[in-house]
Amino acid sequence: MLDILSDVDRWRADGQRVAVATVIRTVGSSPRPLGSKMAVSGDGGIAGSVSGGCIEGAVIEEAQSVLEDGRPKRLSYGISDELAWSVGLTCGGEVEVLVERIDG
């Protein structure tokens, strides 16, 4: 929370929409603890992190729709399945993230 505060403040002062992703569940080894946050701005700004870099790209993509319609989303990421290119965690853990738009 504190690590994203100054960026979020700046974006909002600029009139941008901002979404925040929070780690709400982890299983096994995961690089970021519960409550870790990443903020995404309408202009593509990024602050903080929710993993060691494995799922950020996917979360940022999902955050776009949250920025648009304001409806929160719960996302789950685990060890990637047979689909070679699906998003997965190399560390072998599982992470769930709640993404929501800041509306005040």
Add this chain to the structure above:
Amino acid sequence: MGFDSLRRSLLAGERVVAFTRADGDELGARMLVWPDGRTEGTLREQELDGTALAIASAETLPATGLREIEGVEVFVETFEPLPQLFVVGAVHVAIHLVHFARQLGFRTVVVDARSAFATAERFPHADELVVEWPADYLARVPLHANTYCVFLTHDEKLDNPALQVALEAGVRYVGALGSSRTHAKRVAALREGGLGQELIDRIHAPIGLDLGGRRPEEIAMAIAAELVAVRNGRQAAGKG
């Protein structure tokens, strides 16, 4: 989502517990609870709000994580106030310390009565720069359980009265720069001033983890490392 209230409270040094529905149609519904029982927002079920309030009001603050409350999956998150670092003495070591501490997530305030030292030019990274008698300043600002105080002035007239204020306020960390001889002198003065041994023992002196450095930036790094160790519970906040 209650972001503005949360932000305000954390910057003001308040603890907040947030309850957020993590499943179903009401995903994202949130209630914030303050230690004094104040609330904001709702989980959109009266019973759920009531139980959440009880959980937040318990003696032990809830751990951050998912839990089932009244059959509903809720993400509980305890927010500690922003760790704040008061650096007493706008000296050379302080310049580097403020820089490191900022990177480590501390809100930093530099206090010195000597306006020649406490300048914005020397401290571009400080969140606040205060030219005031340190003891007066510390006595009038809120010092909470997540407050860290470092005393670097090398001037006992400035350091000691402020040290006393910090120790009596029960802040998380108190460290004071100086050789063991300087510290012995300081302890004697504080004792004479009526401060109890238990509080005096809480002073981290010599300050900082032993990194073997002597340059100002190395001393600042040692102090910053000690702040992190205390914050993470790897070193007793009460020192020894």
